[in-house]
Amino acid sequence: MSRIHTKSTEEWIQFFEAEVPNHVTENRWEHIKRVANFANQLAEVHGFPDPKRAYLAGLIHDTTKQKHWEVHETLFSEFSLNVDGIPRQAYHAYSVPLFLQREFGFYDKEIHSAIQNHTLGSESPSLLDQIVYAADFLGSDYCQKQTELPNWIQKTKENLYFGIFMKAFQTISFLMEKKEVIHPNTFFTYNHALQSLKETK
Numbered sequence: 001m002s003r004i005h006t007k008s009t010e011e012w013i014q015f016f017e018a019e020v021p022n023h024v025t026e027n028r029w030e031h032i033k034r035v036a037n038f039a040n041q042l043a044e045v046h047g048f049p050d051p052k053r054a055y056l057a058g059l060i061h062d063t064t065k066q067k068h069w070e071v072h073e074t075l076f077s078e079f080s081l082n083v084d085g086i087p088r089q090a091y092h093a094y095s096v097p098l099f100l101q102r103e104f105g106f107y108d109k110e111i112h113s114a115i116q117n118h119t120l121g122s123e124s125p126s127l128l129d130q131i132v133y134a135a136d137f138l139g140s141d142y143c144q145k146q147t148e149l150p151n152w153i154q155k156t157k158e159n160l161y162f163g164i165f166m167k168a169f170q171t172i173s174f175l176m177e178k179k180e181v182i183h184p185n186t187f188f189t190y191n192h193a194l195q196s197l198k199e200t201k
């Protein structure tokens with residue numbers, strides 16, 4: 001009888017720290033490392049039970065970001081995943097879990113969800129979904145250029161909804177500027193985070 005070989009979180013981290021750079025540019029890899037570290041820190045301060053798993057989610061969240069459209073589309077058809085209504089810029093969020101499963105036998109439901117929801121947001125996000133969403137903002141190229149970043153990091157450590165709000169706000173502003181379609185999950189995430197911030201003031 002064959003046994004399914006599983007790795008520990010530490011082993012998967014080691015594996016993906018070596019593997020992910022083969023799939024992305026240097027600049028994207030720098031972003032990924034920042035996101036993994038922010039996810040770890042936010043997990044610690046916001047009571048996610050296993051911060052290393054948050055780090056792992058950050059480490060793999062953008063693995064297929066720079067793959068050709070055919071790679072995403074082949075995965076969607078192989079796994080019979082319907083992406084109707086999903087904007088193209090979010091395809092990678094849906095294809096990463098499938099890619100990691102097919103290429104490396106990595107499947108983890110909780111991490112899968114956090115990756116899938118990191119671009120559009122979700123109407124019913126888990127704590128890990130929220131942590132990765134906010135970490136993706138703090139680790140973005142946009143944030144690297146902002147003098148207010150240390151303040152935003154501090155505020156997100158005090159209240160996770162701050163980082164969530166900032167990412168949804170930034171996404172909506174950017175898409176409106178380009179006259180692009182905005183997914184309802186992103187509007188929901190914006191409204192919900194803003195409401196939550198107002199309630200805790």
Ligand SMILES: [Fe+2]
Pocket residue numbers: 061062065092093118119
């Ligand atoms: Fe992404």
Ligand SMILES: [Fe+2]
Pocket residue numbers: 031035061062136
């Ligand atoms: Fe990202």
